[in-house]
Amino acid sequence: TFFLDEVGEVPLAVQGKLLRVLEDGEFERVGGVKTLTADVRLICASNRDLKRDTERGRFREDLYYRVSGIPIHLPPLRDRREDLVPLAEFFLARTCRNLGVGRKTLSDGTAEVLDRYTWPGNIRELENAVARAVALSDEDTLTPADLCLGLAQPEAPVSPADIEGERFHESVREHKRAVIRRAIAKAGGSKSRAAEILGLSPTYLSRLLRVLGVEGKGNGA
Numbered sequence: 001t002f003f004l005d006e007v008g009e010v011p012l013a014v015q016g017k018l019l020r021v022l023e024d025g026e027f028e029r030v031g032g033v034k035t036l037t038a039d040v041r042l043i044c045a046s047n048r049d050l051k052r053d054t055e056r057g058r059f060r061e062d063l064y065y066r067v068s069g070i071p072i073h074l075p076p077l078r079d080r081r082e083d084l085v086p087l088a089e090f091f092l093a094r095t096c097r098n099l100g101v102g103r104k105t106l107s108d109g110t111a112e113v114l115d116r117y118t119w120p121g122n123i124r125e126l127e128n129a130v131a132r133a134v135a136l137s138d139e140d141t142l143t144p145a146d147l148c149l150g151l152a153q154p155e156a157p158v159s160p161a162d163i164e165g166e167r168f169h170e171s172v173r174e175h176k177r178a179v180i181r182r183a184i185a186k187a188g189g190s191k192s193r194a195a196e197i198l199g200l201s202p203t204y205l206s207r208l209l210r211v212l213g214v215e216g217k218g219n220g221a
Helices: 012-024 050-055 061-067 081-099 108-116 122-136 163-186 191-198 202-212
Strands: 002-004 042-044
Touching: 012 061, 050 061, 081 108, 081 122, 122 163, 122 191, 163 191, 163 202, 191 202
Parallel strands: 002 042
Antiparallel strands: none
């Protein structure tokens, strides 16, 4: 069984080769001349509307009908509130096990925050949020502050006249600074490792460091 994630992002030129493997079970390695065979069951996933992409010429129609034999529609995480806490607890246990740290739990307030958040990044965002919280927290119980939800989201513009709003956003910025500093310290000064802990790209973390005025010690290694 071969799982191909985000099949809708496969370039058109490669889609034809993928179709050949599915129909004939044959392929050639890059730079090779020998025809090889493969007998696999393919499971594909995509967050795109592949049917609409075929109508717009972005996805091969023949490949679409090959990979859509038994379609399963999985609603976004925001529409599956009952799954949030069980999934978070699963990721929590797995992350603790992978990092070799003691068992951690979610506070009641954390469970409420999980339920209120919209999760634009779906499962991956939830997994990253939990992993980041485990890596940064020294406590046995994770609090809402440990999740750092919204850290990777751009801040909304604030009206200069909105004094209370300005205080709120400055508090958010200060919280982000503290979280980033803790991550960099945890990573021994490595900004690339800190970005990994935070679930951010190194480029975005560098931009956050500039915007928030955080002095990032160490190099990018």
